[in-house]
Amino acid sequence: MNSILNALTIDVEEHFQVHAFQRVVDRSAWDRYPSRVVANTRRILYLLGQHDVRATFFVLGWVADRYPDLVKEIAASGHEVATHGYWHELVYCQTPEEFAADLYRSLEAIGRACNGLQPGGYRAPSFSITNQSLWALDILREHGITYDSSIFPLAAHDRYGINNADRFANKMGNGLWEFPVSTVRLGKQNWPVAGGGYFRLFPLWITRHAIRHLNAQEHPAVVYLHPWEFDPDQPRIPGAPLLSRFRHYVNIDKTESRLQALLDEFEFAPMSKVFVSYLEAV
Helix, strand or coil, rough: CCCCCCEEEEEECCCHHHHHCCCCCCCCHHHHHHCCHHHHHHHHHHHHHHCCCCCEEECCCHHHHEEEEEEEHHHCCCCCCEEECCCCCCCHHCCCCHHHHHHHHHHHHHHHHCCCCCCCCEECCCCCCCCCCCCCHHHHHCCCCCCCCCCCCCCCCCCCCCCCCCCEEEECCCCCCCCCCEEEEEEEEECCEEEEHHHHHHCCCHHHHHHHHHCCCCCEEEECCEEEEEECCCCCCCCHHHHHHHHHHCCCCHHHHHHHHHHHHHHCHHHHHHHHHHHCCC
């Protein structure tokens, strides 16, 4: 097994809350869709428990309000609980005031669910802290957040990315740490390799090779997944555009076996443990 400790992160949200389906699933209709987040998250908890691995769970405040026992279960299993915001709204589609309110509401929801827990980590929905919304970093710091994992250092996506962003852990001017999800550098471009649709689209050997490459350079990989990616039987969303359906469903039946293979080969831990030497300096 590889000796470098890598970060495993889970963005806890429902299958119908993804931005790929935003055009056909209105927020006002969320409560009318069948909830699958509890069962799917427990599926991940069971898998991680079998491997004695802990992870960081970025929990949506909306989920914490409706399923507080799930948040308690995550924490009681030894995992780190962080925030994913409340409404799964793109940061750059909000005003600073709206973002601050959404963040505060998510922290309150997680605190109510988990005995006053104050999360130290944040990840924006769809990595939506971009050049247009860097103002959000100061708001995170003002609300007691010590690290962010929202800036995706690439330029080839239609919703997110900052091409010249640092690929590895770096400290912002306001004292906030940024821990980006992993990319590899090929030519003049950064390429995503370690999570979400990329994890499902690319063959497993590419993900393995990328993590080995990062670890050989003495960098931890930061892997991200969602509970709905472990659920090939989830109800299909009617009316969604073809590209959106592809992004959401491609190889969704392979997520669990691929993660299991990585757990057998590499060592994983929560963000707060992988980057503890950085955070202790905050």
